[in-house]
Amino acid sequence: xxxxxxxxxxxxxxxxxxxxxxxxxxxxxxxxxxxxxxxxxxxxxxxxxxxxxxxxxxxxxxxxxxxxxxxxxxxxxxxxxxxxxxxxxxxxxxxxxxxxxxxxxxxxxxxxxxxxxxxxxxxxxxxxxxxxxxxxxxxxxxxxxxxxxxxxxxxxxxxxxxxxxxxxxxxxxxxxxxxxxxxxxxxxxxxxxxxxxxxxxxxxxxxxxxxxxxxxxxxxxxxxxxxxxxxxxxxxxxxxxxxxxxxxxxxxxxxxxxxxxxxxxxxxxxxxxxxxxxxxxxxxxxxxxxxxxxxxxxxxx
Amino acid sequence: xxxxxxxxxxxxxxxxxxxxxxxxxxxxxxxxxxxxxxxxxxxxxxxxxxxxxxxxxxxxxxxxxxxxxxxxxxxxxxxxxxxxxxxxxxxxxxxxxxxxxxxxxxxxxxxxxxxxxxxxxxxxxxxxxxxxxxxxxxxxxxxxxxxxxxxxxxxxxxxxxxxxxxxxxxxxxxxxxxxxxxxxxxxxxxxxxxxxxxxxxxxxxxxxxxxxxxxxxxxxxxxxxxxxxxxxxxxxxxxx
Numbered sequence: 001x002x003x004x005x006x007x008x009x010x011x012x013x014x015x016x017x018x019x020x021x022x023x024x025x026x027x028x029x030x031x032x033x034x035x036x037x038x039x040x041x042x043x044x045x046x047x048x049x050x051x052x053x054x055x056x057x058x059x060x061x062x063x064x065x066x067x068x069x070x071x072x073x074x075x076x077x078x079x080x081x082x083x084x085x086x087x088x089x090x091x092x093x094x095x096x097x098x099x100x101x102x103x104x105x106x107x108x109x110x111x112x113x114x115x116x117x118x119x120x121x122x123x124x125x126x127x128x129x130x131x132x133x134x135x136x137x138x139x140x141x142x143x144x145x146x147x148x149x150x151x152x153x154x155x156x157x158x159x160x161x162x163x164x165x166x167x168x169x170x171x172x173x174x175x176x177x178x179x180x181x182x183x184x185x186x187x188x189x190x191x192x193x194x195x196x197x198x199x200x201x202x203x204x205x206x207x208x209x210x211x212x213x214x215x216x217x218x219x220x221x222x223x224x225x226x227x228x229x230x231x232x233x234x235x236x237x238x239x240x241x242x243x244x245x246x247x248x249x250x251x252x253x254x255x256x257x258x259x260x261x262x263x264x265x266x267x268x269x270x271x272x273x274x275x276x277x278x279x280x281x282x283x284x285x286x287x288x289x290x291x292x293x294x295x296x297x298x299x300x301x
Numbered sequence: 302x303x304x305x306x307x308x309x310x311x312x313x314x315x316x317x318x319x320x321x322x323x324x325x326x327x328x329x330x331x332x333x334x335x336x337x338x339x340x341x342x343x344x345x346x347x348x349x350x351x352x353x354x355x356x357x358x359x360x361x362x363x364x365x366x367x368x369x370x371x372x373x374x375x376x377x378x379x380x381x382x383x384x385x386x387x388x389x390x391x392x393x394x395x396x397x398x399x400x401x402x403x404x405x406x407x408x409x410x411x412x413x414x415x416x417x418x419x420x421x422x423x424x425x426x427x428x429x430x431x432x433x434x435x436x437x438x439x440x441x442x443x444x445x446x447x448x449x450x451x452x453x454x455x456x457x458x459x460x461x462x463x464x465x466x467x468x469x470x471x472x473x474x475x476x477x478x479x480x481x482x483x484x485x486x487x488x489x490x491x492x493x494x495x496x497x498x499x500x501x502x503x504x505x506x507x508x509x510x511x512x513x514x515x516x517x518x519x520x521x522x523x524x525x526x527x528x529x530x531x532x533x534x535x536x537x538x539x540x541x
Contacts, residue, residue, distance in 0.1 A: 251429055251447075254391060254409065270369050270390060271350035284369075284388065286409055286428050289448060 001150045002175040003029025003268045004162075006236040007276075008143040008243035008295055011262035014277075015044075019139030023131040025265070025272040026146040030127050032268055033150035036161035037130040038122025040171040040238055041144040045116035050095035052088040053112040053120045054102070055158060059084050062106050073101045083133040084158070085112065085121055092116070110159060110196070115169030117142075117240055122161035142297060143243050145236045145266075147173035153181075154199040164202045166193065167209035169240035174201035175253045175268060176232035184228070204229060208237060218242045219294035226290050234287075236266050241297040251289035258282040264295055314365075315340070320347035324354065331381075334360040350390065355383050358400070375402045378419060394421045397438055410447065413440045416457065422511045429466065432459045435476050441511035451476050452488065460507050462516055470524055474531070478524040479504050481516060490530040496523045 005025040009015055019041055026039065056062035063086055067079040074094035080087045090098045095114070102109060113120035121134040127148045131137060147162035154160045163171035178184075181200035184207060189195070193206045207228065211221035218239050225235070225246060234253040237244040245266055247255055258265045258273050260282045267273045270284070287293055317327040327345060334341065341362040348354050352372040355364045358381035366374070369387035379398035388406030397416040404412075407425035414430065416438025423431075423440070429447035432440045435454040442459075448466035451459050454476025464482035471488020477500075478491075487493075496519075504518040530537055 249448075252410070256390075256409075269350055269371055270388070271371055274349040284407075286407065289429065 001032050002162075003032030003148040003272070004146065004173045004175050004234065004236050004266070005029060005268070005272050006143070006145040006173070006238070006243060006245070006266035008264040008297075009141075009262065010264070014262055015142060016140040018141040018144055020137040021276065022144045022146055023127075023137045024275050025267060026127045026148060027131065028272050028275075029148050029268055033148040034126055035149045035151045035156045036122065036124045036158070037127040037146070037148045038120065038161045038163050038173075039131065039134075039136050039144060039146040040113065040118055040120045040163040040165070041136070041139050041141040042117045042169070042238060042240065043119060043139065043141040045240070046089075048092050050090050050092040050114070050116060051119060052090070052095070052099060052102075052114045053085060053118070054088060054109045055085050055112050055122075056106075056109050057084070057158070058108065059086075062109050066106070069105055070098050070101060073097045082121070082135060084123060085134060087119055113163075113165035113171060115240060118165065118169045118171060118238070120163055120165055120171060122147075122163065123158055124156060124161065142241075143238060145171065145173050145238050145243075147175075152177050153201075154197055157197075159197050160199050162201060163238075164199070164205035166202065166206040167212065170205070170209055170212070170238070172201065172205040172208060172235055172237045174204055175234045176248065178204060178229055178231035178233065180230040200231070204233065204235060212239075217294075218244045218296070219292050222246045222292040222294065226292070234268070239296075241299075243295045245287055245293040246291070247287055247289050249290040255287045256284065257287055257293070258284045314342040314344050316344040316346060318346050319349065319351055319354075324351055328353070328356060331355060331358050331360075331362060331364070334362060336360065348387070352390070355381070358383070361400075369406065378402060388425065393423075394419070394438075397421060407444070408442075413438050416440070418457075420510055426463070432457070432476070435459065439507055439510070441507060441513065443513070445482070448485075449488070451478055454478070458503070458507055460504065460511070460521070462513070470526070472530055473524075473526040475526060477503075479507075479521040480524065481521045484522075484524070487524065490527045491524055492527045494523045494525045496521070 070077040078089045162173040165171040178200040181203040208221045234247045343364045345366045348368045350371040354370045354374045356376040359379045361380045364383045366385045371390040373392045375383040376395045378400045380400045382401045384403045389408045391409045393412045394402040395414045397419040399418045401420045403422045408423045408427045410428040411430040412427045413421040415434045418437045421440045423442045426444035427446045431446040431450040433452045435457045437457045439458045445463035451470045455474040461480045465484045467486045468488035470491030473491045501518045
């Protein structure tokens, strides 16, 4: 079991409440998995700026003087500390230089996610504690996904928590277990992908990243996943402007979706959706097996 | 007649608001009904997707659930009448023994699984594995059903006014299946069978019991077991 949620807003007036809405959805799913929890929030990207969400097991030492250190690579760097995580904002053109400096000077710091808009927070512990230590409720954004984990395939660690991010502004949450992830990981490593964990879900995320790098959009990448991934999965996936859902053909991992004029929402169970505005009159349905659902803010606009 | 009407109106419906009352209070109340009592009408408000609403009923009570429920609603029902004015999560009416369960909306996977008796009516669609391992339950679905429905069904009836997904009736025993729409594919050892007059009469009874009046038994096709996989035969190894 695991609990997964996702929310893709259509109504801009709800954007300031994204973090609060998604937090509520995830906390309700706590009894589906108590091991670790995580949320990815897509905020408004700022022109010419890039974001890096990092994590440390020893934040007091690793984050000490971090901003001053990174300013050597990019004078415009800002670092916002949030418990065990920090969000580093840089000039987009300098992002890779900053990242190299970070890896060199603070090798124990792990990158949770990077891109123009995504921020990813995940830790061992209950959803209520994870959302409160990172102040998720106060965050606004356009869309986001969340996960509460009951571990089966790899260790209960921060890095083993979801969402998994393997490409810029891409992330994935997974309920299920893959059976061909070791083989697929070897193939992806050969194509140049790198992996942080032995986790099956990270392989699914990296697979989608690799497919999108070949020019596919999220919907097309998810369609390929149905052919190439073996096992049980309900995935909810975010990109900079997109939001996708797919279930394996057996579809034993639960999923419920709701759509109104204001949002598209996903929950492992209907319970996760009951506090959303207008849910009483929403179109509520169970996503079909082996069927890709995909929305994009940019394509809609 | 006036007297009995007056009596009925005096019998207050007991309402449980699950926004403020623990689920266990509802289910305990349903489990402690003395045989023969008249106090048998229950209403549940704000179920908000709760699990195990009205499970284990063993008296002829009536439960009206105002909203959608989560896993295992009305599971093991033995004689109760449960109506969900909303949709139901996985495993609704699982292992029902007798009574009636009506879902006004949709039902998620394995609705009516392993049911031994009673009637389950789903007015919307049912997802995958509807009636899996059914053992005597009657299930009537107005909409469509998902893949692997009636898998290993042993007895009882599954009536579908809409379409059925892949692998209908895989490894079927003696459950009888009636589908009005398209069947995407039949499972191993499930075949279409002739609709004889006795089957039309049976289907008419089932539709009547479920309150379906707008379709005719003649519009359905009948499916059942080819009975070639009952006992293991090495020549059938590929079919398992």
